[in-house]
Amino acid sequence: MVEMTAVQMATRRAEGVPVPTDKADKLFRVRAVSTEVEARPLEATATAPTKLNPTASKRYYFYLMAPAIIILAFISLYPFFWLIIMSLQDADIGTSEWNDFANYTRLFTDSRYLDGWVLLMKYSAMCLSLQLGIGIFLAVIINNSRFEKFLVTAFLMPMMMAPAVAGLVWLFLYNGTFGWYHWLFQSLGFLGGASILASTSTAMLGIVIVDVWQWTPLITLITLAGLKRVPQDQLEANMVDGASPFRNFISVTLPNLYPVLLIAFLLRFMDNFRFIDSALVLTGGGPANSTKILPIYLFEVSFKFFKLGRGAAIALTLLVVTIILGMILVRVFDRPQVKKG
């Protein structure tokens, strides 16, 4: 934190340079203004040219916006209304008749549906904790290293792969007779004869590993971008005061990383609900429904048995819960940070 003497503040105010208030200070963690900036003539710090059109004739801009809004409305608003209507019908391919709320009331007694939620939460929790733990640790240790650029490029590779294709490649690696990872697990004494995907107790771990393999690098990338913005002078000042690197990490780096980590967390959290490609290819919900996370169950109901009405009811609950959870998470994490001394 930049400490400003009263004299400095007064001279700044006199010059018309904004002085950081406590509130702004908390939000932005102002860095020390380098001498170079202070030496600059005042005109250079005058207000930046406006981005907005000052004499906007709004109609023109609304015309420019219209095609995109119309397309989006057609593929998201209109289907959303359809989703609600379908969820109240006994809709199948070609047929549909009203059945009031039967689709919804059935959900309460549908054990696969309820299990789907539990499994989805379990899956998300496992994926997120592993990805965040490994991802942040990796970012911290490769930051400023000589090989940073090379490593980041190498880490990007799994993310360029189609999740469905990645799932197939891992299916090969996990195979119980010729899979190299199966061989590795067995050699290290982790597994019996059965493939990791064949046993109800380990199948979930199997799909988590693939998700972690593919998306941990994203957390690393985001964290790295955040690390570049941690004020070095604070770290150096603490160091001069005798703080250990670990202490420095806890009290300076981590609070500065906080907003970035929030984004990483939310992004992966949403994605675990959104993408099921690799899990679908790897287990398709089996064995014995042990990996039937809710989106997979929804996929099955809608596109395997074509119970579109029931599917719509499930989809709507999934959609609503996703939105609510997303909003709660933003609330919880977006609380103003407590300043550490």
Place this chain on the structure above:
Amino acid sequence: MASREVVRYESGFTKAFNIFSAVFIGLYLVWTLLPIFIMFMSSFKDLLEAFKIPAVGDWAGVSVFFQFTPTLKHYVSLFVDGNFSQYMLNSLMAAGGSAIVSVIFGSMAAYSLSRIDFRGKSDLFFWIISTRMAPVVAVMVPLYAIFRSLELVGTLPGLILAYSTFNLPFAIWILKGFFDNVPYAIEEAQMVDGATRFQAFRSILPLVAPGIGAFVVLCILFAWNDFLFAAIIGSGGAKTLPVATRELVQPQNIQWGAIMAAGVVTTLPMMLLGLVIRRYLVTGLTMGAVKE
């Protein structure tokens, strides 16, 4: 920036930590690249050789992995016997089409959103981005019903439209950031010189061209890698690479060699593109929330 000195510690603990870090990075690198490496190698192996594996715990036996005579037969079976050039074309047209649609309409919308202020702008913005957060399967149920009645299922236009559910909001979200960096004074000057408003808009496009280029590539990446939309909306007439690859898995017979070759065909172009736009990737994948 470059001259900033990074202070390094030299205590016993830090040394141990550094060694641990180096080992961790090394292991992680291997674990990241190994599946891709095995995919590449297996695509050139005869099945008998691809299935060769040492006995459990026989670490020296790993060398069997490298003992094989390269063969192109899996690629031949994809492109000569199979229909993979058609699927590749489908993938390319669906991904390219959705990128073009998204970037044209997306940049127009992003530009206007960047230039004017109106009531409810932030709500509109939130709605736009929320369409991208929704679970794909949940969106697909009604979309499938609508597309079926419009006879868009199994067609490329249907697939392109479906891909717009995630690419268009993404384009608007990211490109707005680019337009925000261009001061309005530039267009103003153009219009003083007699340009129409649309000409003024066109005149600033070169300024954001690098950004637009990178996001065309990202849109292509998302659409190319998609599986669920392609499997449901594209089923039938517009089969894309991931779907075709998945279909090589049959209950009786999994054609592993062909799957690995198809995996390489699907992955390689995207890896090369990814290297080209490396700089924009974080911005893109995080929807611009973190700028490098």
